[in-house]
Amino acid sequence: MRLLIAFALVLGLAGLAYLAGRARGNRMVTVAGGRMGAVHSRPVYHGAYVAVLALAPALLVLAGWGIVGEGLIEGQVLGSLSAAERPAPGNDSEALLNEVRGLVNGDLPQAFNPLAPRLAPVYAAARSNGDLLASALAVALLAMGGLWGWSRLRPDFRARNRVETQVRALLLVSSVVAILTTFGIVLSLIFESIRFFQLVSPVEFLTGLQWSPQTAIRADQVGSTGAFGAVPLFWGTIFIGAIIAMAVAIPLGLMSAIYLTQYADPRVRKWLKPILELLAGVPTVVYGFFAALTIAPLVRSFAVALGMTNASSDSALAAGLVMGVMIIPFVSSMADDSLAAVPRAMRDGSLAMGATPSETVKKVLVPAALPGIMGGVLLAVSRAIGETMIVVMAAGLAANLTANPFSSVTTVTTQIVALLTGDQEFDSAKTLSAFALGLVLFVMTLVLNIYALAVVKRYREAYE
């Protein structure tokens, strides 16, 4: 909250800096007799130049404090305790700090932990000192930057060029965020995975057939139980996402695309396409709810009607079916694009030979568009195996290695959610294994995507 005030203050001061710079620019124009070209840049650029020099360092300070501040305060608060009193890092510390925060903010009328009331003033002091220091530093830098910028303004000062260079730098920095995000993902996944692989061997993780992280809460159990064999998870992911879902999505998506592009009246197409796109816009949590509440019981009764006694109520089939429907618009639009990229001359050539439209589609268009369609299917697979909510809500948690669609399997994403929600110690092999699973998922989707995009690209180039 205080940080917000400091932020508003900094913005206000930067506004003042802008006005000051612009006023000076205006004065220079007046002095020069309002003659065009006597002052290199228009007054607004003088203002903007001063404002940027004032604002940038101050914002950096405030943002930096916002990100690392809480951590520093917590360190200081916990450091004020003697070693004997200090709670174990992880959950215990976090709980204590939460109570302290609650007391300071007034959300919590009374603390359960006897240490909390003692720490509350320490916390409050550390926070207000820190906020004050950061705000003061920000304002000081703002003043220095603003004054320095203001002092540089001259009629021949190239304020516009400077501002434009600064804007370009801003654009570049914005672009670099994408790289930083990628790095952040890779680093956090690898970092936590390495910690996991210090506890469990990668070979065991990647080839083991037993997955039961629940039994391996105590660190000394891990190696001996063999509880972290992720193969059943990989199988479940592929079974639901790449087999069942694709068995639904590929025929329906491809046929929809063919009907829309080859047969449908343009007016009909105008209505049908948004309906299909709506399927893609339904939040996955809605699909999950629908799969769990409506489709899963139907699938189970169907299995019972077939005479299966052990049909599961969270069957792979229910989750896969619904996921397949979710993927239909994706496959359909990729197929649509690929078919549209086949030159019209191909189609005309075939029709002029006396082929019917369906023969043209089957014998000329689809074979010609096949690389593009395959690329689209791979992208769809990558999306399906990364899909989370449907499987969390409709698939099971039991890691079975089975090809029976009516039994329950679990997936990588389901396990990540199961492992990381609820109250766990963050350092346990159990929670760390979620990051190893995340790393596998990331690599799998990345490889699929890069390969699929390359296939699609090569295909597009073939017809350009």
Add this chain to the structure above:
Amino acid sequence: MATLAAPAAPIAERQPTDWTTQAMRSRIAARYRAERNFRRLGAAALVIAASFLAFLLFTIVRDGWTGFQRTETRIEVQFDAATLGVDPAAVAGPQGQALLARADYQALLLKAAEQLGPADDTLSDAAWMELREALMDNPALLGKRASLWVPVRSSIDLLAKGKYDLAAPAESRGVTDREVSDWRWLEGKGLLRTGFNTTFLFGADSTEPELAGIGGAALGSLLTLAVTIAIAFPLGVFSAVWLEEFAPKGRLADIIELSINNLAAVPSIIFGLLGLAFFLNFAGMPRSAPLVGGITLALMIMPVIVIASRVAIKAVPPSIRDAALGIGASPIQVVFHHVLPLALPGIMTGTIIGIARALGETAPLLLIGMRAFVTDVPQGFTSPATVLPMQVFLWSDDVQRGFVEKTSAAIMVLMLVLIAMNSLAIYLRNRFERRW
């Protein structure tokens, strides 16, 4: 004429094709049949996809529309000062409202419920709040009798809405004989009414279905999306501008482009892992907060905005840039004065689609703890909150029967907002799409 194309060997002569033979005719008929079947297959695929959507929407609306209603019963309440434990004289004083707020309405309700006879255990746990509201609105009621409508328990509510199959055997129908007889008694006395459920729209979460609302989650979504938009929109548009207009061909631009394309395809849950490992554990930012959720979603939808913006910027013809450059505008001025305004509809369309995606997203927020059970509306960007899709997820997990209709009703609200956003995007695309 030279015989350049003359065949080197004799050409086998064939009889001209006779199209009138029976075999040829039936062959053509078979081909047309195949054609019709193929066409029907295509239509069937679309019909299946559309009917799945229709079935989904139908079940949601069927289960959910009653979620917007709640059943209330009428009780006569004697606002007895002694039962309430307040001093009538003090209530008239300056501390009156505070005193009334703290009074013992539970006891008052317990007394009032006696008049319901056999059905005295049918009132909602929060029915006393209605009494408090009535008295605080009108302190003159103190010591007087009033007739009030108060909410009933979820089971009675569901009975009144006909959600149970009463013909089923008692053990499998999910409601006890006692509850059924209570409901019949109230119904017979004409003490029940079903009305619009404002608590559902504006209230926050609760453990009791009849008291649960989506207001808190909706506000949480709003706060989260505010952060998302504030970060993703400028970053996305700026990167698109840089990549399209200023990026020198080279390694850096390639890496950025590769990163964006890959981020666009990274599963959303991976962003949740990033948020957990980096923002929560490394940077020590607060759990369950809209701020962290917003940043995480912003990173997730930024590639969507970048890609849409690049397409829109690319569509602005070079002649416009040349014209502006030709009269002495700097490249930055060209971009901000000409290119961006012309590309804005396309950028907005992409942004709305990205925001709609962020609004419907659940998985990454699960990992950063935005599944907190929050019974109050969130206070700010750093206090614990939940979001609409997360509320759907939490309720769908609840074993209480009454949450089924609440879940479906929440989905209806979520879907309505999403459809409105997507329609806006489609409208913008059609309305402002310019063909050069």
Add this chain to the structure above:
Amino acid sequence: MNQNPAIGHNTVPKMTARDVNVFYGQKQAIKNVSIDVSAEHVTAFIGPSGCGKSTFLRCLNRMNDTVDGARVEGRIELDGQDVYASGMDVVQLRARVGMVFQKPNPFPKSIYENVAYGPRLHGLARSKTDMDEIVESALKRAGLWDEAKDRLNESGTAMSGGQQQRLCIARAIAVDPEVILMDEPCSALDPIATARIEELIDELRGRYAIVIVTHNMQQAARVSQKTAFFHLGTLVEYDDTSAIFTNPKATRTKDYITGRYG
């Protein structure tokens, strides 16, 4: 041009068109065109671009059906049968009236499969050897056999432009059509390839009724015996090629021939 002595002059027309009008939506592209196409001749349609000659050509095998919003009025007959009658089978019509397009458009399949495509569709081959025979004779007629016989399994798209166009002609010939429509078949080719196609057309003359659309008047003069001049969607003049080029009756034809516009 050398005249084939076997061709008589007073022959029954292979295709006739009467009062044909074509509309694309509201726009009329062809106005009241009536014409006879003889089986023994090569008939050339000439005229400035946008005059409707290609549009009219595409009416003859109903390829305009594939264009959204196109509407054809009037009567077009093949051997006395109404092409646009409801009983007319488009598939069969297009097998009997083959077409070669402006840009060579071989399918992305092998040379063999390109030629075999039509016979397979229409069930013309009874056996594998029969099909081999059809492919061989079609390629020979198209003058492509010597170049293609050793690479029948290579992709048709890997050939040169002129070879591709001859492959397309072979593809059209393989179903043994009665009429071959050629829509500016040489416009995407270099002069040498063009010369070969023109020779090929001359070879094929007499065996198939050939209609060729061209914007190149010299080409029309070289390959055709009958020429029709189209302008702004109307048929201005239709006569023996020699008559059109030496003694045009209409001034518009004369202006076009002499290069006033085009």
